[in-house]
Amino acid sequence: MGEFELIRRYFQREHTVPNPAVALGIGDDCALLQPAPGMQLAISCDMLVEGRHFFADVDPEALGHKALAVNLSDLAASGARPLAFTLALSLPRADEAWLAAFARGLFALADAHGCTLMGGDTTRGPLNLCLTVFGEVPTGQALLRSGGRPGDELWVSGTLGDARLALEALQGRRTVAPELLPAARQRLERPTPRVALGLALRGIATAAMDLSDGLVGDLRHLLQASRCGARLDAATLAELPATRDAALDAPTRLGLVLGGGDDYELLFSASPAQRTAVLAAGSAAGVALTCIGQLEAESGLRVVDRQGQALATSRYTSFDHFA
């Protein structure tokens, strides 16, 4: 199977969902995207490398899902509606079963969001996936990291820490009850991008970002962009993991949440006056929302226990590929 046959067989297919934004898809020197009038294009790009972002023996269908999910999560954080994406793929060999499963996982999620594969590149080399995703948002309405203000409440969607728990269990660094591992592993390998929530939060959230490298590290980026600090409630954070193993005490759960990673939930701020609107957005999007604290004028991050004591957060550093 040659390069062009590989593309034709696994990636060049009739759209199952017609997409008026894609004026020209796979097969020419460039693809052509036609944004609707009054729209800006939100663009995000993620590269996934074997051994860094996934294990060599990962289920290829789950990998296809996750590769697109992490990009859709960035669109969600910007309040953008997914339109299309490109896929560049470096493969050690053209393994047909692997490619078929990868494409199945990829397109199942793409179709669920009406997001069309419009171009890309394939080459031989160490396994590497690079997706660039395009969404649309009315000009000036994108959710940014920089709009948070002191007094705003801080919210997160869904549950946090379970992906990190699964990672540590799979690496043999932590023991989890066998009956609880599959659900946590699902969170690690098949994250759910909160696209509907991102759209529902336009005009409500003052700042937003997605959680991919751990709450403490990610929140610091939002605080820096919004030029303020934050106070988080430790007891609330400790309740965020869905996995309820008896061996996981509150400090352990808190650690999984603060230093986690791979959550792909939304972190956002909103005025307390918008609390009803926030909860309605979560309800409409079908995802639980939790208020975890608030933004403050004083810079820095304070995680506070029930006695009002600030806990040390310096050990919950964000994942950094080069640190």
Added chain:
Amino acid sequence: MGEFELIRRYFQREHTVPNPAVALGIGDDCALLQPAPGMQLAISCDMLVEGRHFFADVDPEALGHKALAVNLSDLAASGARPLAFTLALSLPRADEAWLAAFARGLFALADAHGCTLMGGDTTRGPLNLCLTVFGEVPTGQALLRSGGRPGDELWVSGTLGDARLALEALQGRRTVAPELLPAARQRLERPTPRVALGLALRGIATAAMDLSDGLVGDLRHLLQASRCGARLDAATLAELPATRDAALDAPTRLGLVLGGGDDYELLFSASPAQRTAVLAAGSAAGVALTCIGQLEAESGLRVVDRQGQALATSRYTSFDHFA
């Protein structure tokens, strides 16, 4: 140096050329691109892998140039004006001298085309570069591979075959006079994307594509898309390499042109009635154009010598990563 410091130091800089299309650049979950009204976005994506697309000891400044050049060449082939690009980078280590040189080569070419780095990703792993580039073209005016018609003349820009010659010399598969190698190597390592020519050919060329994998293989894609065949003049093709080593006889030069690769010149078709306009476009863009043959109703590709005899072209297969 951590991941975010690496991005800040080498890739996040003040624009030297203001770019109204980039509403938001590096630093948020998504970048925001604002296409002008009436424009389509032309999008292309290329992945470059160490050992496949470049040698491990390549000059990083040349690599920065080439990584963007091959993408700009796709925009040129579509008649699109460059706007912006994303860069995903997998690096074995954060080597400051390497990064500084790579960024220098990348931004020199980007600035020359007013093309802004608007986002990307960095990770640790085997050296891999993935660029996705965005250009604009008035709706409906993009040059496609599919518009060629029997009777159209076939043209190429610049010189062909020199990059392939340099590659074979560097691999020790061919001997080239030492004084001729630097110019050929320049063609391999610092290709010139024909952006101005692509813009000048809007409304003139009936079909266009860029030459990256070799003339025979690439032309077959254009013929397939345009549903016709072609006749090329062997004697004209043999004159296309710029390198004039006495050891390179006409059949050898012909082989370098037909099976070459890495030329990044434009191949396009135009009605004979447009010959004056074609030559004026080349002149305005400052690049020589050569008519190498014409499209025919009969399918297939015929390379014909002075006696009208068709030469075998089957051995000039295009580069294929998985064949």
